[in-house]
């Protein structure tokens with residue numbers, strides 16, 4: 001059983017909703033990332049998604065893009081990330097799921113990546129630009145190493161594709177709440193063309209389909225920027241994922257505020 005499996009099973013037993021917090025590795029800097037992971041855990045996060053900065057982050061909205069640029073400028077790369085994960089592991093055993101684009105991983109070597117990062121203490125990866133249809137090879141490597149490869153469903157996923165994805169689901173399924181890029185929808189600035197609000201009815205329908213196909217927990221993310229939005233998304237899911245709303249505070253060096261905000265999400269989800 002991985003750290004992630006254990007935490008997901010505990011949440012289920014306690015009938016609690018999961019709170020997954022996305023942080024960008026290297027923001028505000030390396031030491032600050034370790035502090036942010038610890039702060040998120042203290043505030044009640046159950047899983048940390050650790051972003052790996054990339055020059056062309058096609059799924060990211062303005063906040064995560066800005067964080068990625070800052071991290072790259074600060075020198076974050078896979079070698080440093082490996083070291084950072086080892087350091088984080090001297091402080092906490094919270095499940096850590098990497099979130100990064102495939103180019104970096106291909107360049108490093110898929111097998112070597114999975115082996116090295118698993119050994120450092122990473123529990124799995126989310127790779128948004130590897131569609132299910134193209135993930136078989138990577139999935140096989142991950143499976144061999146007991147390393148999670150988290151897959152996505154979105155409001156635009158066909159029923160057939162959803163079934164396919166569910167059949168190989170591992171760890172949890174990431175349900176993207178909107179067709180668009182990352183970024184808090186309630187109150188935050190919207191990038192042009194983004195869905196302005198989360199359609200919870202659509203999430204409910206996606207969740208219903210997924211639940212018919214698999215027992216793997218479902219986590220909803222994209223656009224959740226308030227305790228109210230977290231509660232609404234959690235109605236249809238086992239966990240919620242919050243990124244931009246936390247990262248925007250960390251970008252302003254307001255770690256204390258980020259911690260308070262995460263704690264407010266925890267309180268709302270537990271109420």
Ligand SMILES: O=P(O)(O)OC[C@@H](O)[C@@H](O)c1c[nH]c2ccccc12
Nearest residue numbers: 059128182183184222223242243244
């Ligand atoms: O930022 P938001 O809207 O709270 O959404 C979570 C998201 O940031 C995180 O899971 C994420 C960051 N980068 C991604 C790329 C693809 C999918 C998901 C992500």
